[in-house]
Amino acid sequence: MRKRLSLSALLGAAVLAVSTVASTGAAAAAPEEAAAPSNHGGTQLTDVLPAPVEVKPDERSRFWLTPLSRIRTQPGSKEAKQVGDYLAGLLRPATGYPLKVSSAPSWAPGISLLLGGADPRIGDQGYQLDSNLAGVTIRANSAAGLFNGAQSLRQLFGTKIEADTPQRTAWSVPGGRIVDYPRFGYRGAFLDLARHFHTPDEIRAYIDHVAQYKINYLHLHLTDDQGWRIQIDSWPKLTTVGGGPGTGVDGVGAGYLTKADYAALNKYAAERQITIVPEIDMPGHTNAAQSTYAELNCDGIAPPPRTDIEVGYSSLCIDSELTYKFVEDVIREVAAMTPGPYIHIGGDEAHATTDEDFKKFMERVIPMAAKYGKKPFGWHEIAKANSPATTTPQYWWSTPDGDAAVAEAVKRGSKVLVSPANKAYLDMKYDENTKLGLKWAGYIEAKTAYDWDPGTFVPGVPESSVLGVEAPLWSETLRNINDIEFMAFPRLTAIAELGWSPRAKHNWENYRDRVAKQGPRWTLQGIDFYRSPQIEWK
Ligand code: TNX
Numbered sequence: 001m002r003k004r005l006s007l008s009a010l011l012g013a014a015v016l017a018v019s020t021v022a023s024t025g026a027a028a029a030a031p032e033e034a035a036a037p038s039n040h041g042g043t044q045l046t047d048v049l050p051a052p053v054e055v056k057p058d059e060r061s062r063f064w065l066t067p068l069s070r071i072r073t074q075p076g077s078k079e080a081k082q083v084g085d086y087l088a089g090l091l092r093p094a095t096g097y098p099l100k101v102s103s104a105p106s107w108a109p110g111i112s113l114l115l116g117g118a119d120p121r122i123g124d125q126g127y128q129l130d131s132n133l134a135g136v137t138i139r140a141n142s143a144a145g146l147f148n149g150a151q152s153l154r155q156l157f158g159t160k161i162e163a164d165t166p167q168r169t170a171w172s173v174p175g176g177r178i179v180d181y182p183r184f185g186y187r188g189a190f191l192d193l194a195r196h197f198h199t200p201d202e203i204r205a206y207i208d209h210v211a212q213y214k215i216n217y218l219h220l221h222l223t224d225d226q227g228w229r230i231q232i233d234s235w236p237k238l239t240t241v242g243g244g245p246g247t248g249v250d251g252v253g254a255g256y257l258t259k260a261d262y263a264a265l266n267k268y269a270a271e272r273q274i275t276i277v278p279e280i281d282m283p284g285h286t287n288a289a290q291s292t293y294a295e296l297n298c299d300g301i302a303p304p305p306r307t308d309i310e311v312g313y314s315s316l317c318i319d320s321e322l323t324y325k326f327v328e329d330v331i332r333e334v335a336a337m338t339p340g341p342y343i344h345i346g347g348d349e350a351h352a353t354t355d356e357d358f359k360k361f362m363e364r365v366i367p368m369a370a371k372y373g374k375k376p377f378g379w380h381e382i383a384k385a386n387s388p389a390t391t392t393p394q395y396w397w398s399t400p401d402g403d404a405a406v407a408e409a410v411k412r413g414s415k416v417l418v419s420p421a422n423k424a425y426l427d428m429k430y431d432e433n434t435k436l437g438l439k440w441a442g443y444i445e446a447k448t449a450y451d452w453d454p455g456t457f458v459p460g461v462p463e464s465s466v467l468g469v470e471a472p473l474w475s476e477t478l479r480n481i482n483d484i485e486f487m488a489f490p491r492l493t494a495i496a497e498l499g500w501s502p503r504a505k506h507n508w509e510n511y512r513d514r515v516a517k518q519g520p521r522w523t524l525q526g527i528d529f530y531r532s533p534q535i536e537w538k
Pocket of ligand 1: 474
């Protein structure tokens with residue numbers, strides 16, 4: 001949590017900054033600039049992570065933020081104003097500057113967030129950033145693009161900008177131009193609330209952490225054998241019993257999101273240009289529901305709750321009509337509370353369901369998503385069910401052998417979300433000494449998470465059929481936000497760069513140097529990251 005600023009701290013920082021500019025006569029001749037034209041505060045235009053498409057430094061120029069600077073946003077655009085307010089909220093604590101946000105032009109050099117007029121390549125999520133003595137101007141075609149540009153700008157101010165109290169320093173941004181846009185439209189983070197519940201505050205913290213690397217989706221795994229974590233009014237015991245005391249791995253990690261919690265999370269995520277994708281896992285991974293409601297079992301007998309980490313033993317009763325009433329009730333309620341376009345219906349590891357039953361189930365359930373206005377995602381096994389083109393299989397196997405059904409789904413027109421377990425699973429241990437995590441898909445050090453190509457990883461899935469990448473973080477061994485942070489950083493940043501930066505920019509040594517510079521930033525942000533020995537942390 002950021003602390004509130006005292007007035008004297010604010011004035012002190014303002015006086016410092018004004019005197020920096022005044023004593024040299026003009027910002028152009030600031031001493032720091034003469035001494036280190038391209039490296040003030042250690043930050044260069046090429047430091048941005050994920051690596052931008054095009055960076056053209058101009059070492060003769062530099063933008064200086066002063067207490068008089070304002071943030072000007074596109075006249076008439078509420079969304080641009082919202083991004084301006086968000087950016088001001090990021091920059092105020094460490095600078096101590098007022099940074100007024102409005103659409104009015106300002107004579108003092110400041111930051112402008114404008115819609116239109118950028119390089120035509122930027123598309124709907126990209127941005128163009130120009131930095132010079134007159135100001136920083138970010139241009140984009142959407143609020144998402146402005147937000148992405150604002151995240152790059154935040155990095156360019158240097159590490160200390162993350163401090164939550166005013167710093168005695170001058171604030172500047174290297175001169176030049178960045179033109180930037182994503183390789184893939186979908187760049188996902190993931191949390192598993194079922195094995196251990198993560199509180200709304202922890203989820204918000206993770207949203208803040210991942211948003212700075214241009215992640216734009218958050219997949220929430222809301223139900224599994226060990227717990228049910230989302231309020232469903234028509235089946236109220238799912239949460240009070242299925243998510244109640246004693247649920248979770250080792251009986252630790254009970255809890256659930258109310259509809260109000262979920263709505264607030266969606267709003268918080270949207271303000272950070274992140275769309276939430278809710279997952280209800282079925283027809284397997286359903287023990288929490290089946291131990292709560294006996295009628296969801298073929299024999300009418302509720303199995304005991306499970307707190308171990310085995311998978312593949314539960315299955316909804318495929319030939320029972322009540323199963324489809326249950327599933328439709330859940331999909332209807334979850335769809336109604338989800339503003340985003342997608343609902344994930346699971347489908348993984350349904351080893352207790354025959355292939356024939358799996359198909360029968362999915363062929364009834366997939367259309368329910370569309371009936372309630374959503375496009376279905378599923379773990380890639382869903383492709384076995386002759387899924388329509390609107391279904392997105394999420395490929396999670398490690399093997400580069402691929403899966404014939406996924407290749408067929410691509411031929412039918414499906415896009416694929418790529419999350420290989422041996423590359424993108426953030427719950428795998430870094431090495432044999434990692435206390436948290438699992439190792440069934442192997443150890444994943446920082447370099448392993450970075451060194452692969454989502455555009456060619458899955459045989460039969462060409463780059464044009466890749467929707468994007470996602471980094472699952474299963475919670476069997478995780479209990480709190482520190483655990484989440486330790487497993488996610490520095491691997492989440494690798495997946496973010498694979499999803500955003502063009503193939504030609506992928507370079508481990510270069511990434512390693514840029515991620516090293518994020519270390520002190522994470523320290524200031526309170527992120528408990530893994531000090532990978534593969535990275536020379538700054
Ligand atoms: C496999 S991958 C699972 C999850 C586990 C995870 C642990 C997939 C779709 N299912 O149920 O939590 O491994 O790494």
